[in-house]
Amino acid sequence: MRPIMPSDSEGLVTFYADVSDQSKYFRFFSPMPTLSEKDLHRITNVDHHSRVAFVLTVAEKILAIASYELVAPGEAEVAFLVQDAHQGRGMGQLLLEHLAQAARERDVHRFTAEVLPDNQRMLQVFYEQGYQVMGGWDEGVMHLEFNIDPTDTAMGVMAAREHRAEAASIEAFLSARSVAVIGASRRSDTIGAALVRNLVLGDYAGKVYVVNPTADAVAGMPAYARVGDIPDDVDVAIVAVPADAVQDVVLDCAAKGVHGLIVISSGFAETGEDGRQRQRRLVGLARSYGLRLIGPNALGIINTAADVSLNASLSPIMPPRGRAGFFCQSGALGSAILEKVQGRGLGLSTFVSAGNRADVSGNDLLQYWEEDESTEVVLLYLESIGNPRKFSRIARRVSRNKPVIAVRSGRTTQGVPMGHVVRSIEAPQAAVDAMFRQAGVIQVDTLDEMFDVAQLLAHQPLPRGPRVAVVGNSDALGLLAADAAAASGLEVTRSVALGAEAGAEDFETALDKVIDDPEVDGLVVIYIPPLNAGGAEVANALAAVSEQSDKPIVATFLGREGVPELLRVPDLAGNTAGRGSVPSYPAVEQAVRALSRVCEYNHWLDRQPDADELLEDVDHDAAARMLAELLMHSPQGRDLTFAECKELLGHYGITLWDRIAVNSAEEAVRAADLLGWDAVLKATAEPLRQRPDLGYVWRNIADADEMRHAFESLAKTVPSITDAAFVVMRTAPPGVPVRMDGLEDPLFGPAVSFSISGAITELVGDKAYRIPPITGQDAAEAVRSIKAAPLLFGHRGSEAVDVDAVEDLFRRVAHLKNDLQQVAALDLSLVHATTNGVAVLDAAIRFEPVVDPRSDWFTRRLNVHPGDTLPD
Template identity: 85%
Template sequence: MAEPDLWPAHWEADVVLRDGRTAHVRPITPDDADGLVTFYADVSDQSKYFRFFAPMPKLSEKDVRRFTQVDHRDRVAFVLTVADKILAVASYEMLEGHEAEVAFLVQDVHQGRGIGQLLLEHLAQAARERGVQRFTAEVLPDNQRMLQVFYEQGYQVAGGWEEGVMHLEFDIDPTDTAMGVMAAREHRAEAASIESFLSAKSVAVIGASRRSDTIGAVLVRNLVLGDYSGRVYVVNPAADAVAGMPAYARVGDIPGEVDVAIVAVPADAVQDVVLDCAAKGVHGLIVISSGFAETGEDGRKRQRRLVGLARSYGLRLIGPNALGVINTAADVAMNASLSPIMPPRGRAGFFCQSGALGSAILEKVRGRGLGLSTFVSAGNRADVSGNDLLQYWEEDDATEVVLLYLESIGNPRKFSRIARRVSRSKPVIAVRSGRTTQGVPMGHVVRAIEAPGAAVDAMFRQAGIIQVDTLDEMFDVAQLLAHQPLPRGSRVAVIGNSDALGLLAADAAAASGLEVTRSVALGAEAGAEDFEEALDKVIDDPDVDGVVAIYIPPLNAGGAEVANALAAVAEQSDKPIVSSFLGREGVPELLRVPDLAGNTAGRGSVPSYPAVEQAVRALSRVVDYATWMARQPEDDEVLDRVDHDSASRMIAEFLMDAPDGRDLTFAESKQLLGFYGIDLWDRVEVTSAAEAVAAAETFGWDVVLKATAEPLRQRPDLAHVWRNIADAEEMGHAFEAISKVANTVDDAGFVVMKTAPPGVPVRLDGFEDPLFGPAVSFSISGAITELVGDKAYLIPPITMLDASEAVRSIRAAPLLFGHRGSDPVDVDSVEDLLRRVAQLKNDLQQVCAIDLSLVHATADGVAVLDATVRVEPVVDPRSDWFTRRMTAHPGDTIPD
């Protein structure tokens, strides 16, 4: 292989193809000579002709050397491999200027799997990094597949005829259209990979034993007793039969096709199973076996080898250390898990990572009568993750609510992008463990998120995810979303036969941001007719968006008639109804409305909560989600005065002089910010009173003398700023006064600048997290803000609405809107500045930190008075790189 420094490490990647199988993309090397010859021999004569415009049955030694010996700069080539066999080759060669000619060759048997589009993505990204701006290609008109690759990539392709050949040209900037095309293909491929697991028509259990207490035996028993509609095969080299079914020594001995293999053998034997499954053509593996990353460093290495091996042979993997998967669809009925509980059919899809917790979750689901469509416990989440399941559930008609129990997030930016799209059509409810500590379980080999928890919460909020604190609260919200309509607003009515509980409900509503517009006390002896009449009235009331119904039965009353009344009204209501009915939890049978599919609890069923506070809190969470849904996706105005190319060139020059990175000078910061339309006010550094006077005269007086040394700025008890200086005498007094609180004049870092108009001081920060990516924050400037943590966080890219909500979300926001008779500031300018900082941080990963520590927000706009910027080289590209790629193998440092 070539030396690793000949190309960036992120040029190598595991990828998911259109059919859901995996492959590996990497630069070609001289060691690929024999593989290239073998590859070429399996290409049809027609495809060879399309590539070279002439009959070329074999590659000469000279051809092989030319194709495999490239400089990875002016000549770049990638191969796509499965099991180290080359399936496709793509390359570009520099022409004059910033153009390069691109060409592809894919083995005929693998055409139609989306390989050409995927290789074009990776070639284009490599080319951009090498300074290429435009691709050209020569294509024969009969080569419709290749023409389709170019035209469907999302680039603006221009074409013309020349001597019977199509000459194509297109810029390779990652436009919104091209990125949208890439995301759509990623979605289809990852959804297909999960579909192969959840709709498998045949399953092989590897490691099944005749002993009933073994893991393998439990897996077989759960599949069979769950009425799985597909074929079940048993693999055990030491037995002729298991559970009355013939046993096979190896997967390869099974006579029929095998879609999914469930692996329950010792960890050291799993790799041999992978090779056997790959040879059989198995689509995916569910590894129940433990003994991997959760056990320590040796296990981490074993897990890394397992994932690398599976992907190299085109297999996706759930686990290891997984509980398994469940699909409750009647035509599948697959319980491929260690849990004996087959949950009832329902509308919620559930993803979790802990196998031990998975069993408890299924027990709780059954107890509440919630019902699931599908369930996946991914264990150590070494390959298949919550992102993959979100891709699948987005298109799954049987899933209306998505439930996620997340112990780690391997790719937060990708998760945010997918979740924001999914949340527009289906509510996503998430519990995130380690929310305060940002810790992850032993088996989850991911880099820690260094961003504050509030920034991660902001990501969830921007994506429309309903983030809750506990599993119980997740189910509280899920049973409401699964059975009741969304509210149109936050106004609620409280109806009940208990005055005390009614008051508790009203207090809980006020604390949760809900407005009680109707409160109906029916009395302790109220019956079904009283409840039905009251419910009909409040549902017809235009000032009511949701209803909380409370029923505590009097002595010797069971409540069946009241339950029937609640269910009857709820079935016809377009407003949500929650209840605290007999202190029950879940969806009691008395409150269920069967749906057309015969499920136990259909639309219109009324969820019940043991405490009224739970009912109100669940309704409040759903109101917040409905409010987010009501936000119309905007066609945001494109920011003017943004010169990304000049900013990039400037940073590149800085890093050439300082390869390890450095802080920019004030003048450099001003220039860089100017490329994004941010005007940093001029200032002059001075070391004496005379210099200060001279600087003030250039500004025309009414100036500020300020000590910029960090120790002085961080001490509120020290006067480090003297404002509204009008003449030389005042400047002399100011310089002397501030000098007394500094050790020396040189230590003070004196600057002179114009006095800013009165306003509210605000602060905007941007930073880069190694896993999380870019983030920005907004706050009122000052020590008190830092102490109480009154900051709003945003995850770029952001919309105008995101900026607007962030500015209004901090507790000190009233200061911007005329608090106590002060003049309101120009909030639009504040929001515009926030968007510009966010775009700069999103565009320029090399800007690892940016701090606009003092911005005066006034009635007439914003004055950016101070800024610090630091640039550093990119060691790891962000996880939203402009190519499709899978999460890196555990232990790697390359994100996906």
């Protein structure tokens, strides 16, 4: 999809010739067999403001066109034309999504359309898009009109269409019925030969074709010079040719009708700027023909389903069938991951190593795994996140039904591998971590910890709560388990020491009693065998109890890692380790930590997603108009004045206390007369505000004499009265000083934070981050999650503050930051939380022009790269 251009005239003539007479009549309300030169000029020459038009193409061939034209301020008329062969495939909805977003960005909020009553498909597009369509009749023509502001229904329609399309595109890879290996070689030590070997030895259920222009046969199979020479259909092509030959392969595959490409070849963005440009051209070419692309520089994909058994990767390891889906980006790391999976007996349903992640990403796999019945646990190794807001939205939905475990490399440095053409995240690590937590993602620090948690989730039920029992035959390890549980936020409600000589019957009896205990939510079992004992009988007893238990059991069994053979319970499909199998950990601390992670996930699940209650006294339109006017006069952006801060915050129901700047004692007296006595005089210059050792503030000033004395005293402590920026304010009621910040990351989007105000908080990093939009529950958890939170709830006999007011203010700050991308930074550096509300005493806001709009999930953004010749 792209904007229409004047050079599309010839293509439009070809497109129009393939449209039926009926469709032409539906569009123009009269017989119109051809387009005149005047028509062509008008359709292809638009200003992209009052007239906007998009075309859908495959390669250079136009399949559909849609446009809108402004008919009144804020109102535009829309029209569509889709080739008959492609009607009913969702093109109209997709075009309408883009048109609506383009219109909203140009202050158009209502669409109208003239539709003939027989044009049922066009009517269906409008109604099924989720807008509230109103209509009337005029001389046999239906006049439709509807607001295009994104309603919940309309956004749901868009999300559902996106989900279906992306999931289907991944299924085409993982359920491929035929695979062509392009670059297959007769030499056994080549990448192409390894790919063919892994497909064949993995017992692939589909057909394998080899493409090699210089050979008659490879690995005993006939070789074809080109994909186009293969007599049968080809679903997926694995490309292992030099980087500069890949584009020719794409064209050949497109002509053949291949659905997807797995590009193993390196030499792209990971090699530098030339490779980056080569990768960009590759992706653009693949998309222009409707092909999805995994890679380049990828390891490949695996599907362990018996009726597919697809190992389209460089790894010779075909992991056992399991319930976990794994996505990673590094090819080299992918091989190590498969070795670990095999060693632990975990089992995978599917595996995708996407290399440079130029097209297919973790977001696509989440869309697929959400509906895949064979995948119950999702594992992600992320080296970069190209669209964090989309990831958060999808992961939050998937996590409600399937646990998502993620390792994110570069957490400390926020670095991005060279081959990944995305910007690095500039937001603090804590903000990105908050996004994962809000989405219900179980974020772990290492791959080993990921497998620790995965083997628990894949084989055991979720705990009902954080109460655990420790059962074992080692007192020392039992104490270690108790210490680890306390450190991990678990509560040991029962500890059963069986003694070193305990046998299978002792364990079984103890486990049965503990499982029946209503005060126990999960079990940690420790078995260290006495001399000359193999533990088989104890293992059988443990597996038998676990198979019937509705509470999770983790074990340190003989120091084994993974799911040992002795502790496995085969499932109905005959997999090696089914539900009820007991995961074992070489260290008891690992077992407890894994159980703690799962408890945190279960706590997130128990949170019922609450509707985001509407905040009163919010006028988004007024705030947006204000910033638009400010940008007209200051196109590069600037810091808001105090009066402007007060006005902007006021549009979101936030009252910033008045202050008056003063440069002399007499001005200070007049200011206090105006504001009211019991006043405050303070220096607000940044260097002074950051020096708590300097007395830059004088409170509770009762009259003019006190004010003069205060001014003279403070003036002696500052280098310059003018530079000190003295102000007079009313004295705020006693309370706890808190701080709320908002930032805009160019990739990550908006984030807000809450903390107790002060230098110590900054030094120790005691801040709670949340990612807008946030709910009341999100705000409540943020306020309570900081270490200094007890100060708000009556610490050491002090009065508790009005926490509801604090949470309401935090929601308003988040709402403002989510609505207004132009607000680059927002800092309510001093808010007094009192027993009866909040007092916002200081604020700083900076606005900047929006260079790259956020990738909000309801926004349909066209991919435009530098150098593309699209109109302004």
